[in-house]
Each structure stands twice: as structure tokens, then as C-alpha cells.
Amino acid sequence: MGKAYTYRCDRCGFEDQFNEGHGFLIHPQSLHSYLQKREVLFHHKTHNLLKHLAKQNSPLFIDAGFKTYKCPHCRLLYDKVSVTVTDNKKVLHKSEFRCSNCRARLKLTNIHRLKMAVCPACGKNTFRFDPRKMVLWD
Numbered sequence: 081m082g083k084a085y086t087y088r089c090d091r092c093g094f095e096d097q098f099n100e101g102h103g104f105l106i107h108p109q110s111l112h113s114y115l116q117k118r119e120v121l122f123h124h125k126t127h128n129l130l131k132h133l134a135k136q137n138s139p140l141f142i143d144a145g146f147k148t149y150k151c152p153h154c155r156l157l158y159d160k161v162s163v164t165v166t167d168n169k170k171v172l173h174k175s176e177f178r179c180s181n182c183r184a185r186l187k188l189t190n191i192h193r194l195k196m197a198v199c200p201a202c203g204k205n206t207f208r209f210d211p212r213k214m215v216l217w218d
């Protein structure tokens with residue numbers, strides 16, 4: 081089960097939703113079962129990497145879910161499908177993302193604690209979490 085967090089700008093009224101968590105398709109599973117479905121859920125580079133990793137012998141596990149990232153420079157928020165591939169707790173691959181505005185590497189952020197961010201529409205630090213508009217999805 082995932083949650084969608086709504087943020088609204090106090091200044092210009094711009095609203096956006098950020099997904100967090102797991103759903104029907106995006107969820108933790110074994111790499112083997114993901115590849116058997118023949119559906120490409122992730123970025124093609126990630127998908128190709130998963131196929132490559134699967135050729136190695138041991139059974140691997142994918143932890144996939146929506147996570148919220150923040151640019152350390154622009155303080156813009158992004159929701160991304162984060163993929164971590166593990167082999168017995170050893171991390172073989174972890175998703176990394178860049179800010180589409182300044183290309184800085186995004187930092188994973190805890191949306192539960194984040195109250196304010198920068199509004200992507202007007203650029204002011206008035207993008208506020210609106211708890212009345214929390215949505216659950218699957």
C-alpha cells in the first residue's frame with residue numbers, strides 16, 4: 081500500500097502529489113519473478129542492469145518502491161521509483177537520480193517529516209504539505 085502526499089503552494093496555489101511506498105506492480109520481489117513477468121516496470125537502464133545481474137548465479141532480491149527525493153540545491157521534490165538489488169543483504173545496485181533543474185544528485189528525503197519545500201511553479205519556499213489530501217493507493 082502506498083500513500084500520495086499532496087503539497088500546495090501558499091503563494092501561487094500550485095498543487096502536486098508525491099507517491100511513497102509500494103503498490104500492486106512496484107513492490108519488493110525476487111529478481112527471478114520480476115524478470116518472468118516480462119514487463120518493464122523500471123527505467124530501461126535499470127531493467128537491463130537487472131537482466132545482467134540475474135545472469136550471475138545467486139538468487140537476488142529487488143526492493144522497489146516509490147520514494148521521495150529532494151534536490152539539495154533547488155530544494156525541489158521528486159517522487160521516483162527507487163530500486164535496490166540485494167544479494168543476501170549485500171547491496172549490488174541502488175537507484176540514483178539527478179535534479180532535472182540543476183543536475184545535482186538527489187537526496188532521499190523523509191516525507192513524513194518534511195513540511196516545506198520549494199514550489200516548482202513559482203520557486204518560493206512556500207510549498208507546504210496538506211494532510212487533508214492524503215490518498216492511499218495500491
Ligand SMILES: [Zn+2]
Nearest residue numbers: 151154179182
Ligand atoms: Zn536542483
Ligand SMILES: [Zn+2]
Nearest residue numbers: 089092199202
Ligand atoms: Zn508557488
